Amino acid sequence: MLNQADDIDHLLHALADPTRRRIIERLSQGPASVTTLAMPFQMSLPAVVQHLQVLERAGLVGSQKVGRVRTCRLDADRLASVEDWIAGRRATWTRRLDRLGEVLANDPGGNSPPKEPTT
Amino acid sequence: MLNQADDIDHLLHALADPTRRRIIERLSQGPASVTTLAMPFQMSLPAVVQHLQVLERAGLVGSQKVGRVRTCRLDADRLASVEDWIAGRRATWTRRLDRLGEVLANDPGGNSPPKEPTT
Numbered sequence: 001m002l003n004q005a006d007d008i009d010h011l012l013h014a015l016a017d018p019t020r021r022r023i024i025e026r027l028s029q030g031p032a033s034v035t036t037l038a039m040p041f042q043m044s045l046p047a048v049v050q051h052l053q054v055l056e057r058a059g060l061v062g063s064q065k066v067g068r069v070r071t072c073r074l075d076a077d078r079l080a081s082v083e084d085w086i087a088g089r090r091a092t093w094t095r096r097l098d099r100l101g102e103v104l105a106n107d108p109g110g111n112s113p114p115k116e117p118t119t
Numbered sequence: 120m121l122n123q124a125d126d127i128d129h130l131l132h133a134l135a136d137p138t139r140r141r142i143i144e145r146l147s148q149g150p151a152s153v154t155t156l157a158m159p160f161q162m163s164l165p166a167v168v169q170h171l172q173v174l175e176r177a178g179l180v181g182s183q184k185v186g187r188v189r190t191c192r193l194d195a196d197r198l199a200s201v202e203d204w205i206a207g208r209r210a211t212w213t214r215r216l217d218r219l220g221e222v223l224a225n226d227p228g229g230n231s232p233p234k235e236p237t238t
Contacts, residue, residue: 005137005140006137008140009135012132012134012135013131013132015131016132016135017128018124021127025208028209028211028212028215029211029215030215074208074212076208076212076213079205079208079209079212080209082201082205083205083206083209086134086201086202086205087202089143089144089193089195089198090147090195090198090199092147092148093147093193093195093198094195
């Protein structure tokens with residue numbers, strides 16, 4: 001089983017490619033067959049399938065084969081876990097800015113901005 | 120100049136590494152010197168500097184040298200651009216689910232769920 005860091009590594013690596021992000025964009029509009037997904041790309045079907053496999057391993061895409069057609073669908077919850085990580089870091093950053101703002105507002109001198117803490 | 124796809128490639132690639140994410144986590148709490156950033160890691164200072172260079176190239180971290188101390192700080196706006204891309208895809212996905220829900224709610228038969236559209 002993957003730990004959380006490995007898991008988010010796979011998610012971010014899977015998303016760090018323009019073809020794979022376009023596949024995710026298409027799948028965010030609804031499920032699609034592998035052939036449909038491959039259409040917009042100037043690449044072979046096996047190349048597109050390789051990209052899909054990276055997305056499947058990261059858990060971003062699931063697929064099901066019925067007859068000769070393999071249909072792929074997005075797992076939007078997996079996108080949410082990347083979003084959560086980033087939102088968490090931004091929230092910490094914003095809270096820190098808010099604290100600095102309070103220090104400035106409560107500064108009795110009014111013209112001596114506190115030195116930004118550097119460790 | 121980087122186009123938008125290359126730009127987000129660099130951002131996601133920079134974040135797809137646990138050491139670099141820990142550096143971002145630390146910097147979200149405020150600026151820090153390179154030496155401070157390196158402390159928690161079981162790796163050489165040059166190795167940490169290499170990770171910082173990847174983060175700097177992606178625009179996630181800026182640094183300034185005063186005397187012998189190089190201080191790094193996070194550019195939280197760059198994190199926001201990754202968050203925006205993901206949030207956009209999730210919004211498209213959610214709107215689609217909402218539309219499917221409406222179709223189900225308006226189904227006069229009430230027991231014949233529409234076939235999920237697959238292209």
